């Protein structure tokens with residue numbers, strides 16, 4: 001990667017606004033993040049996290065504001081911007097009738113990877129995510145945690161600079177949840193990828209480089225987990241989050257639920 005690419009924000013969002021009819025789902029959202037960072041986007045249900053991710057993936061256009069991926073404005077450079085993006089969606093997206101390997105090969109073809117390069121990367125990623133023994137198994141036979149690992153491997157095949165993970169641990173058992181989170185946290189050591197991790201689970205943001213608190217379409221806070229605790233004059237992230245948002249304990253979901 002070029003020096004100026006390393007210093008450039010991998011994702012830069014400014015003045016983002018999106019309404020559904022008269023309902024304002026995102027209201028002037030702005031933040032930046034860099035490669036090597038794990039950024040947690042924390043917000044209760046309905047905060048606007050999925051809407052934000054739909055805009056970041058070009059699914060639909062914002063009413064106002066700009067999104068830049070490595071400096072590329074996706075309004076004018078959508079294809080180039082999306083080529084730098086890996087996504088793990090909240091809803092499972094594997095073809096359950098295909099084998100693990102075929103799911104990955106299909107994605108590699110979509111990204112136009114030459115077959116020999118695709119074979120090499122698939123092999124590397126299956127090893128890295130401890131899936132090599134399952135390569136010939138149909139996705140249907142995999143546990144929820146393993147399916148998520150396949151989706152994660154798939155999202156990295158084209159070597160993106162930015163990985164978006166939308167509530168990636170929802171529905172997983174506690175051990176699989178921890179496994180996925182730890183794998184992502186380890187990846188930041190490579191310094192090649194920025195990860196935007198959306199969640200409504202406060203315990204998933206403890207080790208983030210930065211936390212963005214989104215509530216009712218607005219950014220209430222952005223900074224480190226320690227700064228979040230300081231801002232909320234609280235000992236825990238959960239307490240700080242509740243103070244900032246004014247919610248009661250009930251809004252904090254039980255992990256694994």
Ligand SMILES: Nc1ncnc2c1ncn2[C@@H]1O[C@H](COP(=O)(O)OP(=O)(O)OP(=O)(O)O)[C@@H](O)[C@H]1O
Nearest residue numbers: 020023025043044045046047048049050051052200
């Ligand atoms: N297509 C739509 N039409 C109308 N309102 C919508 C639509 N999609 C989302 N909303 C509303 O916009 C707000 C933000 O929704 P969004 O799904 O982005 O939030 P979220 O933080 O991802 O929540 P969740 O964790 O529940 O998915 C919610 O109040 C939701 O009801």
